[in-house]
Amino acid sequence: MYRSALRIFLLVALGVAVVIGAVAVPRASAYVLANGCDEYDPATGTTYVCNPSRTDFYTPDGVDPATVWVGTNYPGEMTAAKAFGSIRLVTILPGGSIIPAPAPYNSSRDYCSNPWWAPSPFEGIWNRGCYNHDICYGSQLGRKYCDVRFWHDTSQACKSNYWVIDPRRYACLGNARVWYYAVRWYGASNYKPRTSSNQP
Secondary structure, eight states, rough: OHHHHHHHHHHHHHHHHHHHSSSSSOSSSSSSSSSOOOOOTTTEEEEBBTTTTTTSOOOSSOOOGGGGOOTOOOOOOOOOOOEEEETTTTETTTSSSOOOOOOOOOSSSSSOOOOTTTTTTTTHHHHHHHHHHHHHHTOOOHHHHHHHHHHHHHHHHHHHHTTOOHHHHHHHHHHHHHHHHHHHHGGGOOOOOOOOOTTO
C-alpha cells in the first residue's frame, strides 16, 4: 500500500512538473535588484537607483530628491521669491509684490508642454506633475527644486500606474528621464512669476 501511494504521488508530481514546464511564462521586462528598491531595465541597460531613504529614485543626473529644498536653484541662478505656507498660498517677490495664487487644477486641461522632439504617450498620467511643475515655476520656488519635484512626480506616476514586470513602466520612466532633461536644460526661459490667477 505504501509503495503504491508513493508511486501515485510521484506520478502526480511528475505530471504537475510537466504541465508547469509546458506553460510559457513571459520573461520579466525588468528586475528589482537585490536591495529590493533599485530597478534595472535590461531593454535599455538603465538602472534606476533608490535614494538612501528609499522614497525616490535619484534623478537622471544623480540628485537625491529628498535633499533638494524649496528655494534651491542651479548654480548661477537666483531665487527671487520667498514662499509662505504651501505653494498655493502666498509668494512674495523682493520689493513686496505678491505673485497671484495659481488657478486650481482642471483635469480636462493638458498642462504638459511637450518638447517637440520628445512627445510622450504618458502625458495623461503626468498631467498632475506637469501642473505642479507649472505652479512651482510660477511661484518662483527655485528652478532646481521644481525640476527635481517634476522628476519625483513623473517617476512616481510611472511606478504607481505600471507594475514592475510591465514593460510600460520602463518606457514611462525612460520618457520621464527625457522630460526631466528637457526642463533641466531648456526650462530657464519659462521660469517666470505668475502674472494672473488664471495661470497655474
